[in-house]
Amino acid sequence: MLARVKTKRKMEAKTRSILIGLLVGIAYYLGAMVGFALTLPTHSVSTLWPPNAIVLAFLLLEPRQSYWLVLLGAFPAHLVVQLQSGVPLPMILCWFISNSSEALIGAFCLRRYITGPVDFSSVRCVLLYVVFAALLAPFLSSFLDAGFVSLVGWKEQTYWQVWLTRFPSNVLAALAIPPVILLWASRGVRWLRGAPWHRYLEPVFIIGGLIVVSVLVFSWQTAGAKTTPASLYLPLPFLLWAAMRCGAAGASTTLLIVVLGSIFGAANGGGPFVSASAADNVFSLQIFLVAISLPIMFLAGLVEEQREKAKILSESEARFRSMANSAPALIWMSGLDGRFNFFNKAWLDLTGRTLRQELGNGWAEGLHPEDFHRFFEKYDSSFSAREEFSMEHRLRKHDGEYSWIFNKGVPRFASDGTFVGYIGSAIDITQRKEAETNLQQEREQLARMTRVSTMGELAASLAHELNQPLTAILANAQAAERLMAAKPPDLEEVGAILKDIIEDNNRAGEIIWRMRALIRKENIELVSLDLPTVIRDIVTLLHSEAILHNVRIRLDLGHGFSPVCGDRVHLQQVVLNLLLNAFDAMKDVPANEREIQLWVMAESDDRLTVGVRDCGTGITGETLDKAFEPFYTTKHDGLGMGLAVSRSIIEVHGGELWAECSDSKPGATFYFTVPVWRSAESRN
């Protein structure tokens, strides 16, 4: 079975070899015919000699081990053609050697650098081809060729005359012919097949136009003083057109048409040339054609290269889009101008809007008004710094409800490192957020309950303390009542009673004033604490609360402070209290301006100072005095104990709590100090 397959393959290879040999032979023969037709009667070499170029093309199409086959196919054709035109046999053989050497030099050199098909689709490929196949190979082989001609003594031309005729003619042939063969063999047929009819329209128009122009310019007018040399350039627009629109295949095909047409015309005395000498005209035409072929071919290579790049880009773009659209995450992109230029399907599904609506900054209509400034502030600052950013914000869903979104943006850079915009992904964190909010609410409730229970304890204690003077006052009053009712009333005793009542009353007042002393020292456990950590912990607890209130808390906790001597829970209660007060104070401030600054500093060696500044309504001088009194409140739902209790706590710690208000800045600033921890020895 395997043997049969191998045999079959061998048979196929053999058939293919024979076919290639035949094809090369036929092409060579036809090319030689054209070459003869373009040979001036006074010259030994043709003005355009296609066979060498044809052999080169086949060599480049075939693998290296089949080169001998190509040469073998070309040899009989060469023999037949040359014998027909009566060339002596030594000359025929010599020419075959020089012609073959040219094709081989070109092919070997190119193959050193290009492994795939030589398709002129890049500037590199065009450059290598021009240098090795179109310039180096004809340059070297022309020495050989001229040498052979002088050796054999064919026609009456000097060595340099032969060289000078052959070199440009072969350069031109190498530039004009192999690209056409190579491109049509590798791509042209595929391109033609299956293309809609209108795809043919443009090439047909270009070729048609080119043929008309070529005929008009090169054959219709006879060379001489009356011609218009500038009309030489008339084919140029068609060449550029073909290079730009149809790539290398178009450019090479049109070039070949111009080359054949013009050389034929010039060789037969036509064309826009001032000189009447066909030889001179052909030579200058060769120079002209070589000169325009080079940029046209490079242009076509460049166009192909760009087209390929664009194709790769659009493919990767399409791949990205399909990937982005199938991703469950919300994905967006923005460009260099910062405006948003892409949203994936998941995003559009969530917002229920069209891509057109969302583009630019259209999507921001769905951004929660309270998050708008926060988002763009962060986006803009990150954008100008080319930094990653991430934030949580609300986005309106298709049903009008808001979802909480965790949105992360990353700057995009092109392969060369230039910044091209941002790409971002976002996930819906509403559920997590709700859970957090619930947790937060529970925490808050707990905190409130703790505070209320603290209050309860205080109240019970307060009630008992107040009961004594109240009991005395009531008993005294009732005794006085009885004494007054007696006959005669004991006025002296009633006077003493009234004195006592006043004293008891004062005593009751004092108890209320001494309220803050009710947080007794033994309830507080003073240990060594890192104050910034204590504060950070409680601020973390308030994170969601702050978002809910649209308050930004700017922390400046510093580092390297000595530990303080304090009770964690009580100090946190103080900070909590000050922060919650600050939240309340900023209720009427616009959402985007609500900011609290919280900082720690060491003003002296023995104490740290904490400052909490809000930008709320502030406190007037009169209220400032009362603020620390028990049961004083400006809130509807407040107990008015917060600051009194806080001050008591701080005083038990051996620190101070006070407030400051400035006329120049909005809001109030609360300060408290906590003493620095001293080890047991140094305290004693």
Next chain:
Amino acid sequence: MMSESRTVFLVDDDPFVRRALTRLIKSAGYTVQAFASARDFLAYWRATDEGPACLALDVRMPGLSGLDLQHELQAAHTLLPIIFVTGHGDIPMSVKAMKEGAVDFLPKPVKDKDLLRAIDQALTRANHDHAERRELEDIQRRVKSLTPREREVMTLAVGGLLNKQIAFELGTVEKTVKVHRARVMEKMEVQSFAELVRIAERVKNRPTAQKSE
């Protein structure tokens, strides 16, 4: 019967409350003796003869608390009714106090009517208890004056035996029993046998209350 006592003891650590309550109770015609602590009162109480009186007592005091004092007095079988006057009494505390025999448990600030009514009740109880105790002690004194043989005769007679049966029980003659019986009636200061039975029953049912020294 001697005239009713109107003595009220008052214990409260707060001097102002003490002074005011003293005034109030005095204004209702009682005699008030006020003490600044439970210990002061206890010392005084142990050093003096017990007469009918009542005690108005604060619960929360430094040193010995009101409830501790109640416990001490209870252990000594004193007949001193207690009225608690407190600023922070709760239900379990008041239940405990009442179970231990407190007359009342009044919250501060106290209304004069409530306090005076409680004092009145307490003194009535104190006077009654003291009168009863005096009567018992009197009976016991009379029982003590009996000879052992007379006491045996009385016990058997009160038990409902006839003279003849008593004589048989004691191994003597009916005539001797009759003499003993007459002497018992005389020593016990009773006019009728029925009265003797009643007195004997009271001695049997009530154990002798002894004031601790």
